[in-house]
Amino acid sequence: MKNILTTLTYEPKLDGPASGQTVELSRLDQRLTGLMQNEGGAQAAIMVRPGECSVWNGNPRQQPGLTPESCRSLIESIASEGGNRIPVLVRLNPSDPEKPYELLVGSRRRYAVDWLNHNGRPELRLSALVVDLSDEEAFRLADIENRERADITELDRARSYQSAVDRFYGGVQSRMAEALNLSNSQLSRLLALAQLPEEVVDAFSTKDELRVRHSEILTPLLRRPETRAAVIAQARLIGREQQDLAARGERMISPGVVIARLKEAASPRAGESAAKIPILAGETRLGTVKPGKDGELQVDLSIAADTDVEEVLALLRAAIAAARAG
Incomplete structure (x- = not known):
């Protein structure tokens, strides 16, 4: 599973209008779909309840910001297909027996299945792949997904980077820029946004x-x-x-x-x-x-x-x- 990090490349879009909908799958979604369709023998998905997953706090997506309206097309797709075709990524969370999994990638899918569970489709479960990733690797993977999402604001992304500099990269911006495939100037611009007064x-x-x-x-x-x-x-x-x-x-x-x-x-x-x-x-x-x-x-x-x-x-x-x- 760690080879996802080495096979994906991306060019960050630090500014500009956000698209209303994503027509094509992101590169991460394409990779996860390939794992399900072509590598099922190597990595089998498990079915979990959304409530069994705590959301990893290193992901910049603000879970309270998700709404039925912002996730409407995804909710309808999961309802018609009987589940999420693209799996979420989780890792084991042994410290909490009530939430044995920690969600790394797939907040919108988790939200959509949870919403459907409470609105007429209690039988649906969340298709998930269990991975063994460090916090820093999980951060990079979540960053790949979130750069292509319209509902992650530049400020949310910038603030997550500000937190990650010290948390994962010892306060060294150049190390973080290299890990995320950003130039030092691009990262500096984002960190400046995160530092604006409230x-x-x-x-x-x-x-x-x-x-x-x-x-x-x-x-x-x-x-x-x-x-x-x-x-x-x-x-x-x-x-x-x-x-x-x-x-x-x-x-x-x-x-x-x-x-x-x-x-x-x-x-x-x-x-x-x-x-x-x-x-x-x-x-x-x-x-x-x-x-x-x-x-x-x-x-x-x-x-x-x-x-x-x-x-x-x-x-x-x-x-x-x-x-x-x-």
């Missing part, structure tokens, strides 16, 4: 919208002490606006506008202090809030006659809260 992550309407190309713009601004505070303060403000828009069921702020506002916050106009927090409605600058001594705030605001006063007040409240928090 305030910046929350400024985007969803995690899927935050991409490597955005971290390339923001990371230099966050590394400079004179601009970091202003960027984080503006990110807090945008995050609160996003929450308000979501609560009202209105259109969220787009990634392009988020980036523009964060860049604007890091580039104060002539004569302004970097500590000033701009008040922005979309890309329109309405004014600033400047923290002063003893908790005082100086507000500079200029609005047109036809400006929506309620919107301005909401933006002002958020800016004041961001200034106090900063």
Whole structure:
């Protein structure tokens, strides 16, 4: 089974739009299907209940993020075929008698069978291959699968890499890059994405919208002490606006506008202090809030006659809260 790692090659896609559906099998899926169809004598699948498998914590896929809607085509395929044609990969988990297997590859298949078990198909079982892999080997194998999946965000993948550097590669990025067939620059770009502050992550309407190309713009601004505070303060403000828009069921702020506002916050106009927090409605600058001594705030605001006063007040409240928090 370990020869899967040596026979697979891949070119990582660090950025770009994710496809809605995968029409062709991934290279890993093709290899697993071949094991079932052509090498059955060497590696026989076992049938397990989904509940007998704990999900290995080294896999970046967030199990709670899977839903019947996101797995609908897979659920329908497994239901019609009476099981998962492509096996999942598990290894023995002797430390937990109630969950004797640890799932390494195949979270979506496990989820789909489990969902069907609870929705009219209790007889279905999960087809699985038992493998003997180390954590580092399991990480590489899961990475091969997850790079070709649309429901793994770049941020989830980047954070898994950040954790894996120390966990599997002794903190040496070059070792990890070589093991994953990545260039050092590609890995560095992903790790920079993983290191973005939570305030910046929350400024985007969803995690899927935050991409490597955005971290390339923001990371230099966050590394400079004179601009970091202003960027984080503006990110807090945008995050609160996003929450308000979501609560009202209105259109969220787009990634392009988020980036523009964060860049604007890091580039104060002539004569302004970097500590000033701009008040922005979309890309329109309405004014600033400047923290002063003893908790005082100086507000500079200029609005047109036809400006929506309620919107301005909401933006002002958020800016004041961001200034106090900063």
